[in-house]
Amino acid sequence: MLSQIHSHPVLHECHTCEPRGGCLGLQLLNSPEARQQLCNAKKISCKAEHVFREGEDADCFYVVRSGSIKSYLVTQDGEEQVLGFYLPGDVFGLDTTAAQQRMSSAILLETTSICRFPHAYLTDMAQGSALLSIAAEQMQRDHNLMLMLARKDADGRIASLLDDLACRYWSRGYSASAFLLTMSRQDIGCYLGLAVETVSRTLTRLQECGVLKVNRREVEILDHAGLRKMAGTRVNSVAVEYCQKVVLRPV
Amino acid sequence: MLSQIHSHPVLHECHTCEPRGGCLGLQLLNSPEARQQLCNAKKISCKAEHVFREGEDADCFYVVRSGSIKSYLVTQDGEEQVLGFYLPGDVFGLDTTAAQQRMSSAILLETTSICRFPHAYLTDMAQGSALLSIAAEQMQRDHNLMLMLARKDADGRIASLLDDLACRYWSRGYSASAFLLTMSRQDIGCYLGLAVETVSRTLTRLQECGVLKVNRREVEILDHAGLRKMAGTRVNSVAVEYCQKVVLRPV
DNA sequence: CGATTCGTTGACATGCTTCAAACTTCGTGG
């Protein structure tokens, strides 16, 4: 039985909180009162608990403080479609219907700490447009996923995912060359539209090519440029910087 | 050589404009002045012209008045990925980067009339949240596409597209049973992640099943329930109503 | 009327899924 993540609040000061790379959410709050309120809104909880489920009423969005989150839908015939993974610093939970209901479910992939941003603190115009620009960021990620699903083969999809994770970890101050996959092969498959077996086989193949090393959930990227070439990723500003500093100048 | 759609403004009064089903954009403008300004912002233009291209500066979004629009990206290796099709009443052009640049390109599929909504008219809080809810609608469509690309076979994808179009035409007061595909097989393929040949073959197959009749771009849906069953579409509010009134009670 | 674009159909190649089985890791309870 899964309990709601809201059950055991853990209080922290905002200024001690630093998802490396900065808290996107904080940019949305310009009044000191709002920030103060926010300090009471940190929650931490364990693997496999839901932050929210599709259809629930939504009065807030979230920022990942540490850990990781999986966003997903359940199809008509009970299958899962993963929409994305959120890492520290990422905003999630913006996708609500006009009636303020959740359009997707969000579940913890590991022990995770998140921040709650009630919509009530955001009644200010500037914040509305900031929200919109975060929503736009989300859309861009979505577009990338569509592109991947529509045009790439298994190698390209896996390479894309790993390149994306590397890039995002790097932009937050973590290593781009070695990290842990917090999601299962199953999750990866549901995200990329591949069977688990294909995910496993593809990782093995990339390893044989010398592009990376995999052991269960541990990944080490040996050839960033090669990986990116296989991925055929469209560039964005973060990726460009990542590329210049990491891909082209091996660490 | 493609000229910009902004070249030949055609002026109309807002009150004479009625994409059947209503103009979503109008809900965003509550001041009479804004509406007045808007009346000068209608444009009409011909097939294959661009409304905007990826990377251009964005100071407005659009509503389709009549005709249809294709939104797309170009991949690294020059291939096209169609993101969606917009029909009369639809809002498009909301997906801009934080730096207010277009994240995708939009091109006319036929002779089309659109309305321009400059961002300058929307500096008001209530409108910010209205925009966000339209963005959310867009996200929901995106989610459906991802789901389709990741989980459905060719039959399911084509059935989904047709069911979606039928539903959207119906909700705007047009026939849900017979309509024209304004996009080419190529466009459909780029949207659904299928080869042109597969699109063609699948349409033929659906015809042989007696679900529909196709002749070039003319489509007649003979068995709405069957089509929807093949599509395995996730329900949304419009679709539910469409389902009750059209699918379950054959026209 | 020819040239071009678009749509359809066939034959073949291939990459992914499915089915099956073995192995590892982890949690639980004896």
Added chain:
DNA sequence: CCACGAAGTTTGAAGCATGTCAACGAATCG
């Protein structure tokens, strides 16, 4: 602490859906 079962991962073999290549017919346009 070990035994056991469940869940996650890997690997192999076979089937199939879709992509690719090629040719042809139909519509459109100048």
